[in-house]
Structure formats: structure tokens, C-alpha cells
Amino acid sequence: MSASAILFDLDGTLTDPKLGITRCIQFALSELGQKSPDADELHWCIGPPIKDSFSLLLNTSDHTVLAQAISLYRSRFATIGLFENSLYPQILETLDTICFAGYRIFVATSKPHIYATRIIEHFGLSSLFDGVYGSELDGSRSVKSELIHHILVTEQLSPSAVVMVGDRSHDIIGAKRNSITAMGVTYGYGTEEELKKNGADLIVHTPDEIARLLVDGYELRLETHVKCKN
Numbered sequence: 001m002s003a004s005a006i007l008f009d010l011d012g013t014l015t016d017p018k019l020g021i022t023r024c025i026q027f028a029l030s031e032l033g034q035k036s037p038d039a040d041e042l043h044w045c046i047g048p049p050i051k052d053s054f055s056l057l058l059n060t061s062d063h064t065v066l067a068q069a070i071s072l073y074r075s076r077f078a079t080i081g082l083f084e085n086s087l088y089p090q091i092l093e094t095l096d097t098i099c100f101a102g103y104r105i106f107v108a109t110s111k112p113h114i115y116a117t118r119i120i121e122h123f124g125l126s127s128l129f130d131g132v133y134g135s136e137l138d139g140s141r142s143v144k145s146e147l148i149h150h151i152l153v154t155e156q157l158s159p160s161a162v163v164m165v166g167d168r169s170h171d172i173i174g175a176k177r178n179s180i181t182a183m184g185v186t187y188g189y190g191t192e193e194e195l196k197k198n199g200a201d202l203i204v205h206t207p208d209e210i211a212r213l214l215v216d217g218y219e220l221r222l223e224t225h226v227k228c229k230n
Contacts, residue, residue: 003181005157006098006214007148009166010109010116010134012047012188014091015123020077020084021046028072029057032065046189047168049110049135049142082115087123088187090207095128097211107132108151108164110142131155144174152178165210166190172198183210 011017018039025045026036034057045053054069055061098105105128109116113134120132133151135142141150144166152159164175167188175182176199183202184195192203204210 002161003103003163003214004161005104005106005130005155005163007106007108007151007162007164007180009047009164009168009171009188010107010111010119012167012190013088013165013171013185014107014125015085015087015119016188017046017085018043020081023084024073024077024081025053025057027076028054028069031072032058032069034058043189047110047166048170049139051139051142077115082118083122085119085122088207092125094207094211095125098214099128101215103214104130104155104157106130106151106155107134108144108147108166109134110144110147110170111135112137144170145177148174148178148180152180163214167195169194169198172200183213185210 008014011021022039022042022045025042026039029036050070050073051066054066054073058065058069060066095105107116107120107129111134113132114137116134117132120126120129133147135147141147148164151157152162159179162180163183164171164180165183165185166172167185168190172182172184172195181202182200183204184190184192184200186192186195186203186205187207195203202213204213
């Protein structure tokens with residue numbers, strides 16, 4: 001595996017957002033007069049575009065209804081839910097190791113980039129990333145394959161030199177549709193079966209395994225980004 005750039009999913013890969021996402025979904029459903037499932041019944045909503053989740057939860061494709069649900073969700077998420085979140089153990093050390101090895105590192109999330117950027121800043125990770133990419137509030141680039149394509153073009157990355165790291169099927173599918181290596185993680189919200197079924201090239205069970213697979217077998221590069229030296 002000869003890679004020079006790594007794309008990281010956010011929810012379920014870098015951070016555990018269960019509390020914030022599930023509470024915001026419950027809030028939106030309640031405001032719409034709908035019964036709210038328990039948090040443990042909403043795990044499947046962590047990762048995919050929120051519009052898709054509400055479409056299934058409300059059993060509708062009505063644009064007006066979905067827009068209202070998303071607006072209610074975001075009204076709580078932007079002020080409270082955003083920070084009901086935690087870094088997975090070993091993530092900071094993993095990112096440090098990958099950064100010092102000379103890789104370019106990017107966030108690639110279906111979450112709106114304005115929220116993703118605030119989350120990365122909240123955890124003090126901004127200096128470790130070359131860029132934070134996400135969807136727009138109007139829903140554009142919420143499909144992971146479209147987002148990855150946008151990153152490849154914007155950053156002028158060769159698909160053969162990129163690895164996508166994520167915990168759900170859409171991360172793997174998005175990677176394969178762009179001909180990049182897909183690494184699935186099982187410590188998030190997707191199962192090993194889900195990841196393998198959709199074509200994951202590599203499977204890891206802990207964050208430190210990500211660094212070992214990427215760094216082992218390569219000499220640490222002498223020239224690293226200035227951001228890694230601080």
C-alpha cells in the first residue's frame with residue numbers, strides 16, 4: 001500500500017457522536033409530534049446523511065417535511081449536540097503518528113463542513129489536518145462518493161495514493177467508486193460484516209492499528225509538515 005494522503009470519516013471513526021446525534025434526532029421527532037426511539041435504536045443513523053435517516057424514520061420523501069425535521073435537528077445540534085461528543089481512545093496518538101510519517105490528512109464527512117470544522121477545533125485537532133471537508137447545508141456533497149471526488153479534484157490527489165478510513169458502508173462504497181483504498185474500522189457503528197460486504201480492502205479493530213498499517217514498512221520521512229512540528 002503506497003499512500004500519501006489519508007481521508008478520515010468523522011462520526012464513528014474519529015469521534016463518538018452518539019449522545020449528540022441521537023438526542024437531536026429525538027428532539028426533532030418530538031417537536032414533530034412523533035414518537036422518539038431510544039438512543040440505542042438510532043445507531044444506524046450515525047454516519048449516513050441525516051436527510052436519509054429522517055426519510056426512513058418518518059417514512060416519507062416529502063421535501064417540506066424532511067426540511068422541517070432537519071431544521072429542528074440543526075437548531076439543537078448547532079448549539080448543544082455538536083459538543084455532546086468524545087474522541088475515541090488513541091485517536092490523537094494515531095493522528096500524530098500518521099502526521100509525523102509525512103502523510104497528508106483530511107476529514108471527509110457527510111456532516112456539514114461548518115459543523116465538522118467546529119468539532120475538529122473543539123478537540124484541538126486542527127493543526128493535524130490539511131483540510132476538513134464535509135457537505136453543504138443544502139445537502140450537496142452529502143453522498144460520500146461525491147465528497148471524495150471533490151476532495152481528490154480540489155487537492156489534486158491521485159486515487160492510487162489515497163486511503164479512506166471509515167466505519168460505515170457508505171465510506172467503503174464512496175472509496176471504491178473513486179478507486180481508492182478502503183480501510184474499515186470496527187470500533188465505530190458499522191459491523192465487520194457490513195464493511196467486508198461492501199468491499200473494504202482492510203479491516204482494523206482499534207485506532208492504533210490504523211497507524212501501524214500505514215506507517216509500518218515505511219521509513220519516517222525527513223520532511224514533515226510544519227504543522228507537525230508544534
